[in-house]
Amino acid sequence: MLNPAHIINQLFEMQSRINEAGMTANFERNFKRLYSLFEEEGYIIQDLTGEAYTESRTDCEAGISGKIGSRMTITRTLKPVIYQKKDGAVQLLQKAVVIAENK
Amino acid sequence: MKPVNFGIDLGTTNSLIAKYEASKVTVFKNPVGQKETLASVVAYRPDRVLVGDKAREYLVKDPVNVFGSFKRKMGTDEKYYVVNIDDNVTPVQLSSLVLKELKNFIHTGETPEACVITIPASFDTMQSNATLKAGQEAGFKDIFLLQEPIAASLAFFNETAGEENKDGYWLVYDFGGGTFDAALVQSTDQELKVVDHEGNNFLGGVDFDFAIIDMIVVPEIIRQTGITDFEQEFRVKYGKYEKLFYEVMYYAEEAKKELSATGSAYIEFSTELDGKKYDFSIPVTKEKAGEIFLPIINETIKLLNNVLRNNGLTPKDIRQVILVGGSTFLPQVKEQLAEQTGISLNSSVDPTTAIAVGAAWYAANKQYEPSIEETAAEHTEQAIETANDILSNVDFSPPDLKVEVSYNKSSRDKEEVLLIFCEGTYEDKYYRLVRSDGGFDSGFVQLKAKKTEFLPLIPSVTNHFTLAIFDKNYDELKSLAKEIHISQGKYAIDGQPLPHDISIEVDDVENKTTRLEAIFERNSLLPQKRTLYREISKTIKKGSKDSIIISILEGDKNSRPLSNLTIGCIEIAGKDLKTDLVKGSDIEIQLHITDSRVLNTTVFLVMTQQEFKNVFSISEKKINLERLKEQYTSLEHELTNTVKEFQYNQREIWEIKANALLEELHTVKERLFRLKKNDKSDEKYIIAEKIMRLSQEADKLGGNERISLMIEDYYYRKDQVKETINTADFEKEELKRQFIKIEQSEASFIRSKNVSFIQTKLEQLYDLHWKALGNTTSFLITKFVEFRDLGPEYYRDYNGAKSLIKLGNAALEKENYPEFRRHVYSLSGLLHRADFQMNSDFKGTGIG
Ligand SMILES: Nc1ncnc2c1ncn2[C@@H]1O[C@H](COP(=O)(O)OP(=O)(O)OP(=O)(O)O)[C@@H](O)[C@H]1O
Numbered sequence: 048m049l050n051p052a053h054i055i056n057q058l059f060e061m062q063s064r065i066n067e068a069g070m071t072a073n074f075e076r077n078f079k080r081l082y083s084l085f086e087e088e089g090y091i092i093q094d095l096t097g098e099a100y101t102e103s104r105t106d107c108e109a110g111i112s113g114k115i116g117s118r119m120t121i122t123r124t125l126k127p128v129i130y131q132k133k134d135g136a137v138q139l140l141q142k143a144v145v146i147a148e149n150k
Numbered sequence: 151m152k153p154v155n156f157g158i159d160l161g162t163t164n165s166l167i168a169k170y171e172a173s174k175v176t177v178f179k180n181p182v183g184q185k186e187t188l189a190s191v192v193a194y195r196p197d198r199v200l201v202g203d204k205a206r207e208y209l210v211k212d213p214v215n216v217f218g219s220f221k222r223k224m225g226t227d228e229k230y231y232v233v234n235i236d237d238n239v240t241p242v243q244l245s246s247l248v249l250k251e252l253k254n255f256i257h258t259g260e261t262p263e264a265c266v267i268t269i270p271a272s273f274d275t276m277q278s279n280a281t282l283k284a285g286q287e288a289g290f291k292d293i294f295l296l297q298e299p300i301a302a303s304l305a306f307f308n309e310t311a312g313e314e315n316k317d318g319y320w321l322v323y324d325f326g327g328g329t330f331d332a333a334l335v336q337s338t339d340q341e342l343k344v345v346d347h348e349g350n351n352f353l354g355g356v357d358f359d360f361a362i363i364d365m366i367v368v369p370e371i372i373r374q375t376g377i378t379d380f381e382q383e384f385r386v387k388y389g390k391y392e393k394l395f396y397e398v399m400y401y402a403e404e405a406k407k408e409l410s411a412t413g414s415a416y417i418e419f420s421t422e423l424d425g426k427k428y429d430f431s432i433p434v435t436k437e438k439a440g441e442i443f444l445p446i447i448n449e450t451i452k453l454l455n456n457v458l459r460n461n462g463l464t465p466k467d468i469r470q471v472i473l474v475g476g477s478t479f480l481p482q483v484k485e486q487l488a489e490q491t492g493i494s495l496n497s498s499v500d501p502t503t504a505i506a507v508g509a510a511w512y513a514a515n516k517q518y519e520p521s522i523e524e525t526a527a528e529h530t531e532q533a534i535e536t537a538n539d540i541l542s543n544v545d546f547s548p549p550d551l552k553v554e555v556s557y558n559k560s561s562r563d564k565e566e567v568l569l570i571f572c573e574g575t576y577e578d579k580y581y582r583l584v585r586s587d588g589g590f591d592s593g594f595v596q597l598k599a600k601k602t603e604f605l606p607l608i609p610s611v612t613n614h615f616t617l618a619i620f621d622k623n624y625d626e627l628k629s630l631a632k633e634i635h636i637s638q639g640k641y642a643i644d645g646q647p648l649p650h651d652i653s654i655e656v657d658d659v660e661n662k663t664t665r666l667e668a669i670f671e672r673n674s675l676l677p678q679k680r681t682l683y684r685e686i687s688k689t690i691k692k693g694s695k696d697s698i699i700i701s702i703l704e705g706d707k708n709s710r711p712l713s714n715l716t717i718g719c720i721e722i723a724g725k726d727l728k729t730d731l732v733k734g735s736d737i738e739i740q741l742h743i744t745d746s747r748v749l750n751t752t753v754f755l756v757m758t759q760q761e762f763k764n765v766f767s768i769s770e771k772k773i774n775l776e777r778l779k780e781q782y783t784s785l786e787h788e789l790t791n792t793v794k795e796f797q798y799n800q801r802e803i804w805e806i807k808a809n810a811l812l813e814e815l816h817t818v819k820e821r822l823f824r825l826k827k828n829d830k831s832d833e834k835y836i837i838a839e840k841i842m843r844l845s846q847e848a849d850k851l852g853g854n855e856r857i858s859l860m861i862e863d864y865y866y867r868k869d870q871v872k873e874t875i876n877t878a879d880f881e882k883e884e885l886k887r888q889f890i891k892i893e894q895s896e897a898s899f900i901r902s903k904n905v906s907f908i909q910t911k912l913e914q915l916y917d918l919h920w921k922a923l924g925n926t927t928s929f930l931i932t933k934f935v936e937f938r939d940l941g942p943e944y945y946r947d948y949n950g951a952k953s954l955i956k957l958g959n960a961a962l963e964k965e966n967y968p969e970f971r972r973h974v975y976s977l978s979g980l981l982h983r984a985d986f987q988m989n990s991d992f993k994g995t996g997i998g
């Protein structure tokens with residue numbers, strides 16, 4: 048069977064690159080739709096960019112750029128977090144891969 | 151006797167645990183993140199200890215507190231000095247923490263007393279004994295050591311059990327993330343043994359990643375950008391390309407794995423370099439990869455050949471090369487090995503788990519004598535009725551420690567605050583909070599009488615957390631564990647829920663400010679109706695300019711009124727009254743909010759028998775200019791204090807931000823105080839909007855960290871105040887009453903996560919502290935002595951002061967303390983002091 052995490056990662060990467068190319072508006076609806084399809088299947092997908100990075104966050108693997116500090120922010124998400132809902136329980140399916148910086 | 155069954159691969163970079171059961175081996179997964187491997191890294195962060203993958207993230211940046219690769223130091227007397235705990239830790243202690251963490255992977259509820267731990271073939275007696283000691287410290291009573299190449303062979307032999315006879319020489323080729331080992335294993339009828347081995351502790355998969363970076367990615371970046379010093383700058387710690395370096399590290403490893411899967415890969419990314427934007431799409435072909443990987447692979451083959459040569463063997467004498475370690479996934483590795491050695495390769499076992507799996511197979515055939523406790527624990531599995539009695543016998547949790555928690559069971563926020571209260575011997579014990587899905591793990595945090603922890607929540611589901619308590623050796627005290635459930639964003643969808651609290655602003659005369667009282671709480675379903683009964687807090691003469699103001703606000707009920715949006719404002723002035731309205735007379739306020747959020751209010755003044763009706767639709771704003779000015783002043787005062795607080799705590803960044811807010815606030819000052827009551831322009835709305843926004847931002851300054859600090863500060867001050875009140879000589883009962891009042895609201899304001907709310911409480915405590923001191927004779931005497939020596943320039947009326955000093959001296963002589971206190975008070979009133987003039991002509995809303 049197809050591994051949903053692989054598809055989500057591709058989707059996420061596509062979106063980031065379209066974003067960087069400044070063409071988000073053209074595809075916004077498609078992405079929304081695609082993500083909602085996964086959500087209907089019980090996947091919770093999170094882009095962590097902009098969130099605070101703490102040492103208790105085991106939902107991501109971080110490369111720490113610059114000096115470490117007590118208030119770090121996730122400045123880039125290379126891979127999103129994926130949770131899966133199953134029989135009423137939630138499980139972490141994939142940790143995010145992020146860059147954290149002291150900002 | 152019982153079979154051991156548990157096998158552990160205690161690796162240099164990663165560790166694993168597996169169990170044999172019913173002729174099958176299972177590798178356990180980390181409950182945090184569901185990975186089979188655990189990074190062998192321990193981090194002593196400022197307030198918590200982390201073991202595993204999260205700890206590894208800090209390895210490069212905090213090397214004085216974070217330790218990895220300590221396996222290489224086992225058996226030496228080397229100690230690591232940990233700056234954050236100002237103490238030394240040994241490789242044995244660090245290894246035992248990793249072993250304990252692995253025990254947490256066992257989801258079957260067992261606590262094994264015995265296990266097999268693997269060691270490199272190169273380990274000498276000292277190193278082996280150190281490993282045994284680590285195992286004992288981790289709570290294993292019986293430990294069996296097994297050499298890694300044997301473990302790998304066992305995994306392979308058992309995988310292909312039943313086939314032909316395995317006698318002869320085998321080579322185990324273990325190529326991991328950071329180390330390489332080649333071992334010659336001899337199998338005879340009865341036994342397996344390591345005949346010889348060679349290795350390199352600094353050769354591994356990461357070298358391939360660096361080869362891709364250095365030989366493919368960097369040259370391409372230089373070619374496209376022309377930045378000549380890029381290569382020198384790129385790998386510099388804290389350098390200007392560091393962020394890109396981490397990204398490229400990730401891409402390079404992904405590309406390497408992609409190569410193993412499909413034969414070719416692309417590294418694609420966009421980035422800004424020296425102010426210019428670039429898009430890179432760099433191919434990593436099979437040919438190129440083969441070329442740049444070759445020197446690394448050759449190094450391993452050289453070591454392998456050494457083993458053969460040293461033992462007078464040729465490739466023909468070897469039955470197979472057994473491949474272990476993640477780097478053997480690479481097709482280039484397999485191709486070169488086959489081509490250069492001509493020995494047949496065997497990759498039938500999972501290269502990342504092989505050693506742990508082999509250890510478990512070995513454990514299945516080892517026996518140990520279970521202790522009485524374990525036997526007892528086993529009985530409980532069989533005889534559930536008596537389980538509790540026996541469990542309380544085997545669980546050594548101290549009866550003198552009590553742990554309580556407090557939290558909101560449902561939330562619409564991204565995180566919730568958890569309060570942990572301890573009574574008894576909580577010193578040198580730890581707690582750890584883990585979210586069941588694996589996305590949050592607090593690590594080991596020292597217990598205190600009161601602790602706060604912010605729990606991040608996954609939206610729209612119930613989040614389960616476990617709070618576990620550990621003793622000083624990081625052994626769990628199981629009977630103290632607690633389950634915490636918080637459902638995020640859930641509510642019955644019978645009607646439309648209110649998105650914010652709706653409150654009324656009332657006077658807090660004691661503190662010369664106003665506060666909010668919730669009428670309808672957030673998430674209540676519309677429509678809603680409620681009648682409030684209150685008293686008038688100041689007398690209003692018929693026909694006078696004075697008025698009462700009923701402000702209805704929307705927002706967080708725990709924040710200061712200013713941070714809320716005013717959605718309705720009713721002003722009843724002296725000229726509207728039929729008779730005087732006397733302080734203490736009753737007022738009834740009826741509020742009704744409809745489905746479509748139209749707010750109807752009816753105010754009834756019992757004394758004058760007048761009724762005032764109003765309808766507000768929530769799109770109109772009502773602003774009272776006088777209140778706005780008062781609010782401006784109080785925010786200005788608060789922000790000024792905040793700046794001082796940050797200065798005092800040396801929080802420079804927060805200070806800069808607070809100052810920026812203060813400056814922005816000052817920009818409206820003149821405009822606001824120039825405005826006339828009947829001004830018809832939009833000006834006051836614009837200013838009100840700005841003040842509200844600044845007030846909300848002020849609440850967010852410093853985020854959770856500041857809230858934690860404030861909560862700590864609160865508890866600290868609270869103990870102080872309590873002590874002072876206990877030693878007070880006057881008005882003890884009244885002081886106690888005020889203290890209890892603050893204490894009673896504790897849970898609610900701490901949970902509110904609202905800075906200004908907590909700040910208000912802190913200030914109340916602070917005031918109470920002064921009040922208590924002012925009622926303590928010894929303190930009064932100290933102050934009196936201080937005042938006595940002050941020169942005339944300190945007093946507004948020096949002659950008056952001199953006579954008070956005389957009276958004070960006399961009262962002190964007679965030990966008439968009540969009288970003495972009066973004189974000290976009067977004396978302090980004569981001092982020039984500008985700092986307590988704030989809010990003296992407080993008007994407020996008129997509703998108490
Ligand atoms: N599919 C793959 N193709 C190529 N390399 C891979 C693949 N999967 C994992 N690796 C590499 O394997 C390495 C990790 O292997 P492993 O888990 O055996 O190492 P380890 O046991 O942690 O390290 P060590 O034995 O050096 O202490 C990493 O460098 C990783 O990039």
Ligand SMILES: [Mg+2]
Nearest residue numbers: 161326327475
């Ligand atoms: Mg290994």
